[in-house]
Amino acid sequence: MPEKLEAGALEVIRRLTDNGFEAYMVGGCVRDKCLGRKVKDYDIATAARPEQVQSLFKRTIPTGLQHGTVTVLIDRVPYEVTTFRKEGDYEGYRRPSEVEYIDSLHEDLQRRDFTMNAMALDRYGRLIDPFGGQDDLREKRLRCVGCAEERFREDALRMLRCLRFAAEYGLEPEPETWSALLRMKPLLGHIAMERVQAELLRMLAGANPNLAVELLCKSGVLEHTKLKLRLASIAEGKPWPDVETLPDELHRLAYMYIRIGATPEQAEADMRHLACSKQQTDNVRLMVAAYEQLRHEAVETAMPDGEDLPEVREWLKRQWLLAAIRYGRDTLRSVHKLYSLEAERTHSQSVWAAEGRVWLDAMPVSEVSELAVSGQALLRKFAPAKPGPWLGRLLAALLEDTALGKLLNEPESLLKAAEAYYEQIRENPCR
Template structure:
């Protein structure tokens, strides 16, 4: 967020607090905005806690949205910016390890802060910038400690999702879970089976797009938390990976690229990653993008293994043909990501069972793969200077299974540069290929 936008956001939030104070109510900034301001990090949103009841908040502001009245939350909209304003509350028993069975409005800020998850999120700040920190959140941040408010065992048993939030916060803010908090997490890990898979997916996405995704994965490996989800996941095998913390996942810019790398390290095949991501409710497009990378690696490793048992020619020539073929099958973007993964982690080979330490083909992919992709004249059938209909008309043939095979053969030759991407040259090559196919009985 730009500095001017951040300043405007804060001014709008201060205006809400001031309006509540003028009306005779207590009001404070709470939670993440206080934490991030103390750390000098950009504040993305301001949450406000108040002694005013929801109907009183609605009466004070011109535009409000009843986004969470069952929990005492009203969203106040100022200059199109939403601000959550929540009445001081305490919570009843948690019946499903996720949400409280009941909520009771109260007049005590201290009691409201007491129900929160971690000390760094249980701080408040008033209109004048005075910090209210009854549980030592600021001191914990200064010591680099992540600690639950009160009994860690109770906090995790109230809401089992807090265990994943513990991992995410620790990695995001470079904190070490306090020993009692960590031991309580290990003991409460089986409670994760009560959490919906889409909530687990949301936390994983935040970890992988956060400031230290590798650190988050290392913590998940150490606590084996994902072995306790309600549906079995490939992620449960994180503890089998030796080098999770060694690779800087930030060098892979997209979430889908980071997911693909992890699935490769987990040895996930086509059925594995697809089933896994569906269980976690990832979007279809995300599954497809991860799949192109995982499947491209599987195909290339299969071809690499076959290469070792035959007398091939010049490694560079053979490597380029395989690389271009993979790009045609799985897309240029997928191959670009795969080359980055290979550069970062040559040990990715173990996932496919193919040794590539000194393999000349694998070395060529890393060395020249980017240039080979950039040099490809065509990458898809629509890039060809001739259409399927034009080929049919030139050959005076009837469409059949042979048509797609012939067009793919033309695409491959044009992509490798052995056939000019010109209509006349493509038609002539199509005639020759068609004759060969007829001799082989391909219709």
């Protein structure tokens, strides 16, 4: 598949050059080929104007004509083909006010952000590298093209991209680039929060999330976003443990909130500010909330010889399973993963880390839908009673006792227990 992907890009370049237009692979695909990394997609720059590109290929999509970009389909694979261009003054520290088509590859490369992204390959595999990108990669150096301050002033998002690239490729921003970033970071206040979110999550999902966190702390860029973030306080406190051991970016983000002492409400507010999806927001909020509840519920009691008191361990199991009912079994599995980062676990966390996954796997039910009786079955049993809050309380009681192993998840056992619960609820309707 990688060979097929590159073959399609070369086919686009051949057709353009055979028709008299310069054309090159540019940007990230060239960088990744130089590093021996897998190339996910190929971008092509050409002297041909958009309408000329459209006339040369059967299947095209006008994805960005205002910026000179046409998507060409080769065997259903998309390739972005962009006309050589230079850009006018930037608006809002993000986008150029106008684009002018040009015939110079050098001038086109000159407008790009970092030297490693300002290289090109021709149809014969010859590298065009006017700004020393290959040397910078060899020296593990991240450097802006030309004046770093100008590049960041043109597009303030480049500062977050700088941190992401440094972490992803194991590069060190060279002194002028780093100094310019520190001077210009207040301009991040002009950048849309969803763009900040995209860069942040890509950093945490990348090859070295720990280095990403380190650079975020060291730079303090999150203190300058358009909307204030609780996450900005990650720059404070002790060194970070290895978040790379967590399975994905949402676990890592949740741990960051836990680490800085954020409440579930603060984490949720941040996620909303960052324009995260509802699912992303709920996942992080639930992890933080479950972790916080368990921390507050913890009992730190052990026998003098270091062995657990059986009643304490049973109490800890109960709290763990009740949290699974409240926040979901998957959330507790996630919390179990978060404990792996705690260098100094409390007694309760040590028990949960050791036993929590086993308890969850053995848990007979964790939500009402898993019960062997339904709300409709209970309504039939207690007819002519009408649906109301009592039904939710009854199902919750059955769920808790079944999850804790006090009841078998069988219709006969549940319906029999429901009779006693129903009488209690009728006697105490407000409880």
